Amino acid sequence: KQEVTQIPAALSVPEGENLVLNCSFTDSAIYNLQWFRQDPGKGLTSLLLIQSSQREQTSGRLNASLDKSSGRSTLYIAASQPGDSATYLCAVGRSNDYKLSFGAGTTVTVRA
Amino acid sequence: NAGVTQTPKFRILKIGQSMTLQCTQDMNHNYMYWYRQDPGMGLKLIYYSVGAGITDKGEVPNGYNVSRSTTEDFPLRLELAAPSQTSVYFCASSYSLVRGDQPQHFGDGTRLSIL
Numbered sequence: 403k404q405e406v407t408q409i410p411a412a413l414s415v416p417e418g419e420n421l422v423l424n425c426s427f428t429d430s431a432i433y434n435l436q437w438f439r440q441d442p443g444k445g446l447t448s449l450l451l452i453q454s455s456q457r458e459q460t461s462g463r464l465n466a467s468l469d470k471s472s473g474r475s476t477l478y479i480a481a482s483q484p485g486d487s488a489t490y491l492c493a494v495g496r497s498n499d500y501k502l503s504f505g506a507g508t509t510v511t512v513r514a
Numbered sequence: 515n516a517g518v519t520q521t522p523k524f525r526i527l528k529i530g531q532s533m534t535l536q537c538t539q540d541m542n543h544n545y546m547y548w549y550r551q552d553p554g555m556g557l558k559l560i561y562y563s564v565g566a567g568i569t570d571k572g573e574v575p576n577g578y579n580v581s582r583s584t585t586e587d588f589p590l591r592l593e594l595a596a597p598s599q600t601s602v603y604f605c606a607s608s609y610s611l612v613r614g615d616q617p618q619h620f621g622d623g624t625r626l627s628i629l
Contacts, residue, residue, distance in 0.1 A: 406556065436617055445518070445604055446557075448617035491556065501572065502618065504549075504556030 404429045406494050408505035416513050421479035423508050425492035430470045433495035437466050437477050440489045440507065449490075450477070482512045516540050520605050520621035527595045527628050535590040535624050537605030545608045546588040547618065548572075548580065550601040557604060563588055564610075595628045602626070 405428040415421060425435070434453045438446040450459045450466040452475070458467040463480040479486055489509045493502040521536045539546065544565050549557040549572075559572030563582040577599060579591045588607075592599060602625050606618040 411554075434615070438620075443622075445620035445622045446606075446618075448619070451615060451617045453615055493557075501559055501562070502557075504558075506554055506556045 404432075404494055404496060404503040406492060406503050406505040408490075408492060408508050410508060411506065412509045412511075414511040414513060415482055417482060417484060419482055419512075421477075421482050421486065421510060421512075423477040423479075423490050423492075423510070425475040425477070425505055427473045427475075427494045427503070429494075429496075430473055431496075432470060435466075435468055435475050435495065436493045436502070437464075437475075438491045438493065440491060446491065482510075484512045484514045486510060487512050518605055518607055518619050518621035520603075520624050522624060523622065524625045525627070527592075527626065529595060529597065529628060531595050532591070532593050533595070535592075535603055535605075535626075537588045537590070537621060538586050539588075539605075539607040539619070540586065541607060541619065542585060543607035543619070544585070544610050545618075546582065547606040547608075548578070548588070548590045549604045549606065550574065551604060551623075552601050560590065560603075592626075597628045600626060600628045 407426045436451045437449045452468045465478045489507040491507040493504045518539045547562045548560040551557045561580040563569045602623045605621045608618045609616040
């Protein structure tokens with residue numbers, strides 16, 4: 403069974419600092435990995451999707467890397483802003499049935 | 515663009531009552547999903563559907579039922595509400611996952627309390 407862990411559970415940084423969010427998973431036979439953003443009282447918004455054959459994906463200030471052999475993914479957010487405050491979840495797509503296994507998320511607060 | 519729409523947004527039920535959570539999507543997605551999110555936990559898959567008329571169980575299906583009569587709609591039914599079903603429920607949809615590059619799109623959720 404795939405276990406997905408996100409540490410730390412919460413993070414507070416001053417505005418302008420770079421954010422590094424970690425995601426680890428136990429089964430390296432993945433199909434893809436997605437990073438989502440969740441604002442309070444809202445649903446999940448897909449930020450980046452990395453296919454199993456890829457090493458990283460970039461979108462604006464966001465960069466996500468994937469290392470299947472070590473079971474890790476990292477989401478980097480450059481030059482953080484108060485608007486980046488949210489919960490970030492990673493989800494791993496399984497190779498046999500494409501279902502997603504979610505981590506519990508990291509709640510980020512960017513202080514102005 | 516509507517995307518994935520869930521109704522209601524909030525609901526309080528008494529133990530033993532029944533209700534249906536509605537979900538509709540306008541993106542012509544084949545795949546649809548129901549998740550629940552408990553405080554401090556990741557989302558857990560309840561049921562999913564790969565197309566009209568086809569549904570299957572996820573990780574935590576007990577106490578729930580689904581149907582998929584059209585591509586657009588995927589309602590979730592709670593037959594005998596129990597306090598353990600207090601949670602936030604999310605519906606999601608995606609294109610076929612064969613290519614591995616299709617993200618799931620989520621609704622805003624239904625916050626359900628069973629008292």
